[in-house]
Amino acid sequence: MGNVALKGIDSDTTTDSPGRAITIPTDSLTLDKPDHDTREPPAPASSGYPSQRILFVTAEIADFVKVGGLGDVSSALPRALAAHHDIRVLIPAYREVRDSALKIRRVGHLPAYADLPACEIGEVTCADGLVIYVLLCSELYERAGGPYGTGPGGYGSDGWEDNDIRFARLSLAAAEIAAGHAGLEWCPQLLHLNDWACGLAPAYLHWQGHNVPSVFTIHNLAYQGLYDASRCAALGILDSAFHIEGVEYYGKLSFMKAGITYASHVTTVSATYAQEITTPEFGCGLDGLLRCKAQQGRLSGIPNGIDDSWDPRTDAHLVQAFSANDWRGKRANAEYVRHRFGLATSAGPLFAMVSRMVHQKGVDLVIEAAASIVQAGGQLVFIGSGERRVEIQLDRLAERYPGAVGVYVGFDEDEARCIYAGSDFLLMPSRFEPCGLSQMYAQRFGSLPIAHRTGGLADTIEDGVTGFLFDEVHLASFMQAIQQAFLVYRSTELFHAMRRAAMTGRYHWRQSIAPYTQLYQRISEEAGIEAQAAG
Ligand SMILES: Nc1ncnc2c1ncn2[C@@H]1O[C@H](COP(=O)(O)OP(=O)(O)O[C@H]2O[C@H](CO)[C@@H](O)[C@H](O)[C@H]2O)[C@@H](O)[C@H]1O
Numbered sequence: 109m110g111n112v113a114l115k116g117i118d119s120d121t122t123t124d125s126p127g128r129a130i131t132i133p134t135d136s137l138t139l140d141k142p143d144h145d146t147r148e149p150p151a152p153a154s155s156g157y158p159s160q161r162i163l164f165v166t167a168e169i170a171d172f173v174k175v176g177g178l179g180d181v182s183s184a185l186p187r188a189l190a191a192h193h194d195i196r197v198l199i200p201a202y203r204e205v206r207d208s209a210l211k212i213r214r215v216g217h218l219p220a221y222a223d224l225p226a227c228e229i230g231e232v233t234c235a236d237g238l239v240i241y242v243l244l245c246s247e248l249y250e251r252a253g254g255p256y257g258t259g260p261g262g263y264g265s266d267g268w269e270d271n272d273i274r275f276a277r278l279s280l281a282a283a284e285i286a287a288g289h290a291g292l293e294w295c296p297q298l299l300h301l302n303d304w305a306c307g308l309a310p311a312y313l314h315w316q317g318h319n320v321p322s323v324f325t326i327h328n329l330a331y332q333g334l335y336d337a338s339r340c341a342a343l344g345i346l347d348s349a350f351h352i353e354g355v356e357y358y359g360k361l362s363f364m365k366a367g368i369t370y371a372s373h374v375t376t377v378s379a380t381y382a383q384e385i386t387t388p389e390f391g392c393g394l395d396g397l398l399r400c401k402a403q404q405g406r407l408s409g410i411p412n413g414i415d416d417s418w419d420p421r422t423d424a425h426l427v428q429a430f431s432a433n434d435w436r437g438k439r440a441n442a443e444y445v446r447h448r449f450g451l452a453t454s455a456g457p458l459f460a461m462v463s464r465m466v467h468q469k470g471v472d473l474v475i476e477a478a479a480s481i482v483q484a485g486g487q488l489v490f491i492g493s494g495e496r497r498v499e500i501q502l503d504r505l506a507e508r509y510p511g512a513v514g515v516y517v518g519f520d521e522d523e524a525r526c527i528y529a530g531s532d533f534l535l536m537p538s539r540f541e542p543c544g545l546s547q548m549y550a551q552r553f554g555s556l557p558i559a560h561r562t563g564g565l566a567d568t569i570e571d572g573v574t575g576f577l578f579d580e581v582h583l584a585s586f587m588q589a590i591q592q593a594f595l596v597y598r599s600t601e602l603f604h605a606m607r608r609a610a611m612t613g614r615y616h617w618r619q620s621i622a623p624y625t626q627l628y629q630r631i632s633e634e635a636g637i638e639a640q641a642a643g
Pocket residue numbers: 175176177178180181327328377412462463464491492493518519520521522524541542543544545546547549564
């Protein structure tokens with residue numbers, strides 16, 4: 109693949125410093141493409157594999173409650189997999205579930221176990237037919253606040269004081285349903301578990317002697333569900349399981365480690381992150397265990413996708429629909445965002461950050477870069493919530509640069525969609541990023557991501573084609589990428605070519621069906637063989 113300076117662009121406008129031309133791989137360009145092309149490359153066939161009954165277990169789902177990307181995945185992936193499998197979801201019955209208009213039918217009951225209270229299982233059928241089991245236990249789940257605590261922005265175990273009980277209850281419910289002990293008419297053949305909140309499920313299955321295969325997906329290794337060892341008895345965890353090859357992690361009980369240790373297979377949400385977490389730099393103290401899983405062929409990366417609702421031609425949240433080559437609609441969204449955030453009319457580029465405002469996301473770097481962006485004629489909008497200290501810094505930034513920096517501290521998906529549609533560039537200097545959905549949404553909406561070359565960002569952004577990547581999480585490296593973005597912005601033809609390339613949809617959940625299906629089949633066969641051998 110050759111990298112050449114783009115034909116027809118004045119070389120002066122594509123060079124920021126001697127010898128540093130902005131280049132674009134010629135065979136990736138879609139310069140002559142007439143319109144936004146969302147055709148997917150054909151996904152590898154999954155039809156040769158039998159359909160399975162799968163219980164997808166999660167602490168959040170965008171249908172009811174979403175803190176971040178896990179909520180999106182939990183809503184979209186089971187729906188995509190439903191094309192091939194009988195897949196149902198299990199979530200706690202949070203207040204938002206009870207308050208929704210959907211009818212809850214009581215279908216099962218689970219007894220108390222250790223300090224985990226008895227609970228009931230309700231069944232909800234969404235308008236599109238997706239069946240969601242909800243764990244009814246008002247003392248644990250019906251509260252004013254988020255799924256993990258009152259503070260927004262994290263998947264942490266440091267929120268509600270009884271999160272160990274709340275999520276052990278969820279995990280045990282999943283295990284009991286899989287073992288056929290919940291009184292449901294439906295019994296899964298396989299569990300698909302997500303992040304630390306479900307980590308104890310395969311452990312309970314193992315301790316209770318049930319051979320049900322499970323996939324444990326890591327969406328973010330940094331949030332581990334760590335608790336004092338003295339909590340084991342309350343959660344029904346035997347002393348004999350509290351050791352280095354069980355659930356013990358540097359003297360603490362780790363839900364994340366339980367999931368990794370006892371699940372049949374561990375996945376994470378991009379190929380690069382699957383490799384990164386086997387290193388001390390990204391492994392959060394679990395890299396040794398993860399290296400071992402990788403050597404056994406029990407760790408893989410299956411990238412996230414995005415669903416059909418992310419389409420600028422049809423998204424009803426936007427002030428005006430648009431497509432590639434129809435930039436009037438995109439400009440109308442930019443005007444809306446500028447107006448909404450109190451920014452001045454400007455011919456300069458609009459940079460955006462849509463994110464949980466936490467250390468992972470590198471918002472400190474964006475705050476550092478803000479002065480240079482504004483001085484160069486750019487504007488910035490932020491939407492997000494998270495660490496209070498960061499929120500205050502953002503508010504100060506907006507006060508310092510009235511008309512050039514706008515901040516909304518909070519969570520609002522409709523506004524987030526307008527910002528992806530209205531912005532020219534999305535800033536994502538994440539220190540690590542398991543996959544990242546925001547950069548895919550931005551690309552689909554013609555906003556070019558400027559991102560750290562890590563995890564899923566490295567896998568989903570083509571530097572100089574569909575966005576910009578930089579190598580080191582420090583200001584100088586980030587600023588180089590921002591300077592490239594300014595240069596491209598000034599060269600309309602190149603800018604529009606990159607936008608078109610970014611908008612050409614390549615990341616769809618349909619592409620995840622085959623790899624998950626193949627994995628489900630493999631671990632089911634292995635469980636069957638082991639069961640026969642054991643019998
Ligand atoms: N203030 C706000 N208002 C409205 N919407 C907001 C918002 N702040 C964030 N969002 C939305 O939240 C989602 C964020 O998803 P990401 O995947 O980019 O990151 P997150 O770290 O939450 O997810 C983790 O899990 C996912 C799923 O696997 C991985 O992709 C990711 O790398 C990992 O860190 C996007 O839908 C974004 O639009």
